Amino acid sequence: MDPQKNSLTDQAEPLLKIEHLKKHFTVKAGIGRPKKVIKAVDDVSFTIYKGETLGLVGESGCGKSTLGRNLLRLQEPTDGKIFFKDKNILTYKSHELRKLRKEMQIIYQDPFSSLNPRFTVGEIIGEMYGIHGIAKGAEKERKVKEMLELVGLDPSRYNSYPHEFSGGQRQRVGIARALALNPEFVVADEPVSALDVSVQSQIINLLMNLKKELGLTMLFIAHGLNVVRHISDRVGVMYLGKIVELSETDNIFDSPAHPYTAALLSTVPEADPRAKKDRIVLKGEVPSPANPPSGCHFRTRCPLATEKCALETPPLSEVRENHFAACHYPLQKGQTLKQAMEAKAQNREPIPQ
Numbered sequence: 001m002d003p004q005k006n007s008l009t010d011q012a013e014p015l016l017k018i019e020h021l022k023k024h025f026t027v028k029a030g031i032g033r034p035k036k037v038i039k040a041v042d043d044v045s046f047t048i049y050k051g052e053t054l055g056l057v058g059e060s061g062c063g064k065s066t067l068g069r070n071l072l073r074l075q076e077p078t079d080g081k082i083f084f085k086d087k088n089i090l091t092y093k094s095h096e097l098r099k100l101r102k103e104m105q106i107i108y109q110d111p112f113s114s115l116n117p118r119f120t121v122g123e124i125i126g127e128m129y130g131i132h133g134i135a136k137g138a139e140k141e142r143k144v145k146e147m148l149e150l151v152g153l154d155p156s157r158y159n160s161y162p163h164e165f166s167g168g169q170r171q172r173v174g175i176a177r178a179l180a181l182n183p184e185f186v187v188a189d190e191p192v193s194a195l196d197v198s199v200q201s202q203i204i205n206l207l208m209n210l211k212k213e214l215g216l217t218m219l220f221i222a223h224g225l226n227v228v229r230h231i232s233d234r235v236g237v238m239y240l241g242k243i244v245e246l247s248e249t250d251n252i253f254d255s256p257a258h259p260y261t262a263a264l265l266s267t268v269p270e271a272d273p274r275a276k277k278d279r280i281v282l283k284g285e286v287p288s289p290a291n292p293p294s295g296c297h298f299r300t301r302c303p304l305a306t307e308k309c310a311l312e313t314p315p316l317s318e319v320r321e322n323h324f325a326a327c328h329y330p331l332q333k334g335q336t337l338k339q340a341m342e343a344k345a346q347n348r349e350p351i352p353q
Contacts, residue, residue, distance in 0.1 A: 012049035014083075015217050016071065016185060019045050021080035023063070023070050027290070036290040040066040041077070042241035045316075048185070053211060053218040055228030055249070057264070058238035059286060064221045065109070067238070068187040071219065072104050073097060084185070102132055105178040109190040111170035115162040121148070121173050122158040128180040147176040152206060168199035172206065179210065188220045192227060204231055225261075226268045229253060237261045240297040241289055243316055247323040255333045257325035259302050262337035278338045296328070303341045304329045 023041035040063040048054050056064045069075040071082060073089060082089050089100060108114035115124055125144045129135040135143050145155035151172040162170055171191060178186055188207065192200040208231050210216060222228045228235055228249070235252045237245040237260065245258040256262045266280040282301045287293055293300050299309035308328055319330040331340050 012051065014047050015050045015085065016048040017081075017083040018047070018071070019081040019083070021045070021067070021070060021082065022078045023066050023075065024078045038288075038290045039241050039292065040289060041070060042289075042292075044080075044241075044243055046236060046243060046246060048217060048219060050184075050217055051215055052233040053216075053220050053231055055232030055235040056219060056221045056238060057223070057225050057228055057235065060223065061286060061289070062238040063241040063289070064238050065189050068106070068189050068219055068221050072106055072187060073100075074106070098132075102181045103183050104185045105181065105183040105187075107171075107175055107178045107186060107188045107191045110194050111167055111174055112162075112194070114174055115170055117162050120159050120161055121153075121165075121176075124162075124173060125177050125180050128177060132181060134181070143180070144176075147180050148173075150179070150210070151176045166199075167195050168202060171195060171203055175203075175206065175210070179214065179216075182214070183216075185217045186219075188218055190221050190223060193223055200227070207231060224268070225253070225264050237264070240287060240292055242297060242326065244298065244327070245325045246316065251320075251323050255320075255331070255335075257319045257323055257330040258298075258327050259304050259329075259331065259337055259340070260298050261325075262331060266337065278336060280337050296326070303337070304344055 021041055021044045022039070025038040025040060026035050027038060029036050042063070044067060046054070056067070058064050066075065070077045073092075077090065084100070084104065092100060119127075122141065122144050125147055126140045129140045129143060141158065145158055148155045148157065153169060153172050153176070162173070165173065175191075191207070192203050195203060204227070207218070207220075211218060220228055220231055225235070232249050234247065235249050236243050237252070237258065239260050245252065245256065245261045247257075252261060253265065256265055263280040263282050266278060280303070284301045287297065287300060293310070295311055295313050296302070296305070296309040299305040302309065306329070312328065314326045314328050316324050316326040319325045319327070320333055329340075331337065
């Protein structure tokens with residue numbers, strides 16, 4: 001079965017399709033030493049459908065933000081293809097990219113550094129209309145005030161500067177700027193990670209409402225699984241430049257298939273402090289993307305790893321209906337990682353599925 005398909009998107013039309021995307025950075029290692037190649041994004045393929053939100057999660061340094069910037073060509077990929085409305089945008093020239101900016105936008109992570117402190121919010125949002133020749137003068141001001149109201153800000157703050165707003169309000173300005181041109185696709189690059197917990201839920205709820213109202217298609221990048229649960233239709237889990245699990249949100253949270261996903265979920269706090277949870281602490285450090293392990297990149301920290309994991313790279317394949325994982329020994333439905341570890345101890349080696 002095509003790993004891009006699932007029960008939520010069988011009837012939906014693909015908007016963005018990524019094929020074997022790679023982004024490698026070459027860095028100097030020192031005088032007399034060979035250069036190192038950092039594989040930030042390493043052969044990633046998936047599809048995002050119209051109207052859906054795909055959550056992308058993983059530890060810091062796994063390549064998720066780099067992937068998001070590659071999709072918008074804010075950074076140029078090393079290899080692969082990116083199809084937006086069936087057209088490979090990696091072949092676009094500068095004038096074609098300028099038109100594309102109206103359809104693809106980004107919400108940045110830091111609401112403080114992403115806004116020019118010398119501009120008023122009216123100038124920050126209004127700049128989008130001026131660059132693309134959409135509106136000017138009184139018409140531009142009217143449109144900006146409409147955007148401010150759309151994201152829950154008082155239109156009378158049109159002439160206010162970024163330093164006059166709180167962190168959550170600044171992020172609302174950033175969202176208004178990203179949506180000013182009515183784009184079809186938005187990359188939300190960890191849009192709540194720099195905010196207080198109390199404000200995070202407000203921004204997530206705002207994005208959910210805007211998605212319904214405007215029919216947005218979104219890639220929502222986050223550091224933790226708990227952030228993407230309520231906003232995402234599907235969730236992709238990244239580790240060291242690769243997608244290791246991809247499925248509908250309920251599948252990921254109710255019965256993860258990849259040991260890495262299961263370990264991440266075991267660290268998510270429970271609402272009930274009395275609830276017992278088997279927390280799995282991964283041993284060792286995340287390997288360097290300049291020198292990833294052979295075979296499965298996760299094997300050096302995986303409690304289920306065997307010799308096979310060092311010799312063969314597992315492909316992202318369907319392990320259950322509409323549920324895909326890159327693992328030689330995926331967890332069975334309803335099985336916890338602790339249970340799988342106990343089974344391995346009894347049988348000496350887990351049984352491939």
